[in-house]
Amino acid sequence: MLQDLEQLIELQGLDAEIAVLDGAIATIPDQIRMMEQQLVQAKAVLDAATAEVEKLQKLRRQKERELDEAGRELKKRQGRLYEIKTNQEYSATLKEVDGLKQKISTLEEEILVSLDDIDRVMKIRGQEDEKVRVTQAEFLKNKQQRQDELQKLQGRLSILRKTRESRSRNVEASLLQLYLRLLKSRDGLAVANATSRSCEGCHVTITPQLYNEIRRNEEIRTCEGCGRILYWKG
Numbered sequence: 001m002l003q004d005l006e007q008l009i010e011l012q013g014l015d016a017e018i019a020v021l022d023g024a025i026a027t028i029p030d031q032i033r034m035m036e037q038q039l040v041q042a043k044a045v046l047d048a049a050t051a052e053v054e055k056l057q058k059l060r061r062q063k064e065r066e067l068d069e070a071g072r073e074l075k076k077r078q079g080r081l082y083e084i085k086t087n088q089e090y091s092a093t094l095k096e097v098d099g100l101k102q103k104i105s106t107l108e109e110e111i112l113v114s115l116d117d118i119d120r121v122m123k124i125r126g127q128e129d130e131k132v133r134v135t136q137a138e139f140l141k142n143k144q145q146r147q148d149e150l151q152k153l154q155g156r157l158s159i160l161r162k163t164r165e166s167r168s169r170n171v172e173a174s175l176l177q178l179y180l181r182l183l184k185s186r187d188g189l190a191v192a193n194a195t196s197r198s199c200e201g202c203h204v205t206i207t208p209q210l211y212n213e214i215r216r217n218e219e220i221r222t223c224e225g226c227g228r229i230l231y232w233k234g
């Protein structure tokens with residue numbers, strides 16, 4: 001085989017692998033960002049549950065204060081009942097006592113309901129807390145894996161780039177220019193296999209005469225459809 005053609009085929013192989021590695025490397029930061037986003041979302045749900053617990057506890061404390069106050073008021077009124085002189089004042093105070101008893105009973109009921117609510121929301125918060133812990137642990141583990149992978153890919157990429165550079169030096173300058181131009185304009189494929197009687201790049205059928213020339217792999221021939229450099233794999 002023509003040596004230049006051999007070098008170009010090898011270059012094409014290196015460039016194809018470099019393109020795959022570049023693609024894989026480019027996706028890793030996005031993958032990490034997506035995982036991080038999941039963690040942020042889990043934390044937001046936990047924060048909302050925590051806020052709900054705090055709101056309910058504040059409400060419960062407020063009702064307990066109201067209950068204490070009503071209890072004190074009740075005692076005051078009940079004590080006063082024995083000192084009252086007139087019937088009118090007596091029945092008015094008695095009415096107040098009944099009103100306070102009713103209020104206390106309502107508050108006690110509300111506090112019980114709010115304790116149930118707090119239990120329920122605290123259970124939810126516990127579950128969300130667990131979710132955050134699991135998500136965080138997974139995130140850290142997966143992030144480390146991705147970063148290790150990134151390092152590995154970058155290591156391989158740097159070897160490929162060096163190899164590519166030294167191989168490029170062996171190719172005649174104008175041919176290398178043609179190759180590089182095609183690589184850029186033909187979607188990363190400059191050297192195409194023509195073994196199946198058609199161009200691997202554009203699938204155009206190759207004329208019998210050109211096909212015979214390509215089969216010899218003894219000169220640089222290009223595709224009539226796309227201009228890619230053709231070779232025969234055998």
Ligand SMILES: [Zn+2]
Pocket residue numbers: 192199200201202203204223224225226227228
């Ligand atoms: Zn073609």
